[in-house]
Amino acid sequence: MFDGVYNSKKHENDLQNVLNRAKNNNVDKIIITCTCLAEIDKSLKICETYDPEGKFLYLSAGVHPTNCYEFIDKNKHEEKEIIAKKEYEEFIKYFKNEQVENSKMENGNKKICDGEKDMNNLNEILLEKNLDTIPGFKYNEKDKEYLENLKNKIIKYPNRIVCIGEIGLDFDRLYFCSKYIQIKYFIFQLKLVQMFNLPMFLHMRNCSETFFKIVDIYKFLFEKNGGVIHSFTDKEDIVHIIVQNYKNLYIGVNGCSLKSLENINAVKKIPLNLLLLETDAPWCGVKKTHASYEYIKDTYEKRAYTNLKKIKNIIKCDDNTIFKERNEPYNIADIAEITYKVREEAVPFDLFCKNNSLKIYNDLRYISTVNKYKVLQIKKRSNLKKNHNIRKMEDNESSFIDIGSNLTDKMFDGVYNSKKHENDLQK
Template structure:
């Protein structure tokens, strides 16, 4: 009974959820498998102690869609930015400065809902979508929005730690605070991020190996945030972290969709409790205290006016 009571006092903020993804409309790889169920996904979120969700955007089109969705609920917020794998869009638009202005204007006109600049950064794991030089050029260009908008940064780094840190250090004096989400690096990578005053976001992709689990123990508690990055980055049974999960929700294959079940292989915000459970065990910290501190960290970065 005590555990249930304490659990009900928890408050989570999912700092990274791709809720505009077609999977939440029942569409997988272009094929309709079940009815749209985003409203049910959100109902499960709210009934499992999630108080806010930040919908992440990967380009100007997604930024507009994320904002439109965020406006449907007081608990939903969004980001504005261009993901590193989509930075070619700056040049494809024919006018990179105009593309940047569209992002900036969207944020400046909707500051009640847009709470971060991003997702932006570098991704060298998927260079087939956008070459390194293009990623670096438009990562730097997007960083100019920090001084204009005075919003925190929502950052992405995949297999690009050296260049990522170098660019951030180059612009350090002009940057706002921020978080490097979906962290999957080693303790040295974490330390480089922390030295710049940034926070670190953890999801299922952060917890695949024993080395990953060790790395998350090196992050100071006051710099830690959690997320799902849904519909991606679930904790899979093959992950080293899976043994530490306590809470699981019933799920079925997408072809056998049921309204009160999760879809196998499609992550949801309600699964954020699993990230907390894993962190509490590998860091040897009390679950409720950890949850409360992560919530405070997140509020301080993204919602300081509410404190």
């Protein structure tokens, strides 16, 4: 979409325009979410083209759960799914057995298990005995080669790649990749977290029971390195589970997180110190059908959107050319405004959100000159409702980090159903 492609070409690539709008709306940094090796290469090219100094654009490295068929040969999906299911059962069985037998032993003498901490330490010992193996699972040379390629990208680009992801589970879209294949390669990619001590950018859709079962086994990794469950769409009870049971597990909020009243009630329960903002552009924008739309209705309806449906020829874009059909990083101000209003905060909200991002993504903190940015309390910000389209924000106004945005998408190249505008990524 950022290349103007929406099923067919609508406009030339407008990614420069998109980035200009983001900066003008005080987006300080963007993490480009990668879902496979090919996207890492494309994202690195975007970084070098539009941010050669390395102060604005960063990326993740990993394989999205719906892309995990990339690890295996075509025409073997059903066979591999059956094998992966058995392997996962052995994986779970192994840790249950080892915890019972080993957590009660010390120097050959039985002792009372010291609860959760002992289990956590035991799992770390078991999994770090040999990084080349994972109990229960068997990975072939193709698997190892793919992981090695991911590893080499992280080694080669340490100032760009700031997290492992997007990894996790998606049981809503099993037609893209089956359940146990997803599980097998989610666990496989946690090796990268162990190798590089980077935080995780996590995907969790309709899979909380299995997801948390895996997280429990690797709990030491989360406590040590942290992670964010991005595009959170679960209910209040899942927020409670996360807050009560896991340290350093953050929750990312975007337009999809604010779709229904149930979603909004869940967002209200997220502790401020665990709340992160994102757009997940070009998807997950706030729509008129969303329960949260009322909080930005005036702003949204007064924006001068370009109607893609009326475009017959490929158009050129500038910094004021925006489309309803495509979400983009500058919209993170909408997410901040909605989230702030529904939570009725009386604290410098956006400062907290930015500091959370800098805390979890250590590399961003060290790379950026965070002592130079100035932030006012959001209640003193310029009135967002008066910003009908795009405007230049002053240096002393609030700034944001978009922790998740897929700038490699064809929409930024102008392709929707057909070409609508020239590439506007610079703008």
